[in-house]
Amino acid sequence: MEILHVSAECYPVAKAGGLGDVxxxxxxxxxxxxxxxxxxxxxxxxxxxxxxxxxxxxxxSFGMGAYWFNYSIIKEKTNLLGFDxxxxxxxxxxxxxxxxxxxxxxxxxTAFQIAVVDWVAxxxxxxxxxxxxxxxxxxxxFMMQHCFAYRHLSAIPTVLTIHNAQYQGWMDWDKSTYLPAxxxxxxxxxDWQNRINPLACAVKCVKKVTTVSQSYLEEMRxxxxxxxxxxxxxxxxxxxxxxxxxxxxxxxxxxTYIEPNFSKKDAAKGKLANKKFLCDLxxxxxxxxxxxxxxxxxxxxxxxxxxxxxxDAVYHIEGKMNFLVLGSGDPSVEWQLENMKSQLVGYYNxxxxxxxxxxxxxxxxxxxxxxxxxxxxxxxNQMYAMRYGTIPIVRNTxxxxxxxxxxxxxxxxxxxxxxxSVGDITxxxxxxxxxxxxxxxxxxxxxxxxELDFSWETSAGKYIKLYVGLK
Ligand code: ADP
Numbered sequence: 001m002e003i004l005h006v007s008a009e010c011y012p013v014a015k016a017g018g019l020g021d022v023x024x025x026x027x028x029x030x031x032x033x034x035x036x037x038x039x040x041x042x043x044x045x046x047x048x049x050x051x052x053x054x055x056x057x058x059x060x061s062f063g064m065g066a067y068w069f070n071y072s073i074i075k076e077k078t079n080l081l082g083f084d085x086x087x088x089x090x091x092x093x094x095x096x097x098x099x100x101x102x103x104x105x106x107x108x109x110t111a112f113q114i115a116v117v118d119w120v121a122x123x124x125x126x127x128x129x130x131x132x133x134x135x136x137x138x139x140x141x142f143m144m145q146h147c148f149a150y151r152h153l154s155a156i157p158t159v160l161t162i163h164n165a166q167y168q169g170w171m172d173w174d175k176s177t178y179l180p181a182x183x184x185x186x187x188x189x190x191d192w193q194n195r196i197n198p199l200a201c202a203v204k205c206v207k208k209v210t211t212v213s214q215s216y217l218e219e220m221r222x223x224x225x226x227x228x229x230x231x232x233x234x235x236x237x238x239x240x241x242x243x244x245x246x247x248x249x250x251x252x253x254x255x256t257y258i259e260p261n262f263s264k265k266d267a268a269k270g271k272l273a274n275k276k277f278l279c280d281l282x283x284x285x286x287x288x289x290x291x292x293x294x295x296x297x298x299x300x301x302x303x304x305x306x307x308x309x310x311x312d313a314v315y316h317i318e319g320k321m322n323f324l325v326l327g328s329g330d331p332s333v334e335w336q337l338e339n340m341k342s343q344l345v346g347y348y349n350x351x352x353x354x355x356x357x358x359x360x361x362x363x364x365x366x367x368x369x370x371x372x373x374x375x376x377x378x379x380x381n382q383m384y385a386m387r388y389g390t391i392p393i394v395r396n397t398x399x400x401x402x403x404x405x406x407x408x409x410x411x412x413x414x415x416x417x418x419x420x421s422v423g424d425i426t427x428x429x430x431x432x433x434x435x436x437x438x439x440x441x442x443x444x445x446x447x448x449x450x451e452l453d454f455s456w457e458t459s460a461g462k463y464i465k466l467y468v469g470l471k
Contacts, residue, residue, distance in 0.1 A: 162209065212240070252387065368392075
């Protein structure tokens with residue numbers, strides 16, 4: 001089966017969050033199952049681009065409203081990632097340093113999608129499935145079905161995976177002229193509450209929708225940033241498939257970012273050495289348990305609660321722990337987290353920004369990972385943490401609920417709480433300290449989490465089964 005994944009991110013080419021991790025891994029595991037999975041994404045100006053060789057495979061051009069763009073499709077030459085990687089180069093529009101965050105992101109991702117469809121329309125065969133990820137690729141199925149120039153692609157089955165329904169790519173109707181000439185009777189497929197909504201449009205157009213955990217799918221019918229009714233209406237085509245983690249990349253036994261490497265049998269020693277590295281670097285006390293947070297500092301992740309929760313924990317639980325935070329996002333949260341450094345010297349430190357290497361070192365050296373997310377479609381951090389023997393403390397939501405069982409429940413190995421509130425977070429930190437002070441229990445929990453199997457093989461197979469059912 002030939003599958004074309006269309007995405008804005010793909011690790012290690014360009015990653016802003018979990019979407020990148022998934023699109024960097026899923027196609028590799030689909031190929032290992034004997035299929036041909038390919039990825040097409042925008043050509044950003046990232047390190048990966050300059051460090052690898054590419055060949056030109058296609059050149060084309062298209063109009064978008066009043067603009068005319070030339071595009072090129074380039075392909076990574078060595079199949080280094082375990083799948084064919086294609087990049088869409090649109091000079092001046094896509095070739096920026098960051099993935100998102102520009103005033104013309106609507107134009108950038110619309111142009112990217114038109115170029116992808118235009119390119120696929122020129123293939124001398126059809127892929128068996130076009131699999132689009134999140135709203136940045138959400139207009140692709142519509143264009144394949146309703147744009148006159150591309151209607152010969154309309155029989156190709158399309159699948160949408162929603163990694164995060166909070167972001168939908170809304171655009172005003174005046175931008176409808178960006179799309180290549182389309183059947184105006186189909187306007188209702190583009191529209192959601194008087195705006196063009198690429199995510200909603202994809203849900204309406206594709207044959208199957210998947211979300212990255214079963215719990216998130218259920219939650220979306222009640223909380224999907226305005227799309228609740230749509231998910232309720234379309235629930236027959238929706239399935240939850242839990243993300244895996246790329247066990248070849250996230251393995252403490254071979255991870256080149258950490259020193260020393262370790263596995264389950266020498267976890268205590270290995271984790272302690274990694275913790276020492278972090279504590280020395282960030283002026284923390286190795287004798288105390290180390291709690292970490294890694295992620296986007298946004299409302300969705302409840303990052304706004306962190307400063308108060310950390311203060312409260314340090315003051316009310318008598319400074320019996322250390323905190324280290326890595327992330328970037330909301331400037332006011334960034335500012336508070338920076339500011340706290342001088343007030344909680346020796347108990348807390350933070351690194352504002354994106355740092356892949358440090359994230360691995362933190363998963364390896366920490367005792368506990370905090371994830372108080374208000375919304376968490378799947379969440380990868382908790383799975384990485386567990387692979388590295390770090391106990392997750394998570395809110396009872398979405399994929400966190402599907403992957404972490406509280407140690408108070410049968411077969412439990414983590415800590416779960418219900419409310420995204422300072423009180424619930426600090427109480428969970430208190431519970432974590434009780435675990436930390438029972439070395440036997442802690443050891444057992446570390447050994448259990450390191451054994452859990454979150455590998456991609458199972459999930460990759462579920463996607464294949466889903467595609468087969470489309471035929
Ligand atoms: P989301 O996609 O919502 O941001 P996920 O838990 O699915 O959350 O995935 C987050 C991914 O991004 C993980 O690989 C995590 O390690 C990584 N990550 C997030 N923020 C940072 C950061 N500041 N530095 C390094 N890695 C980060």
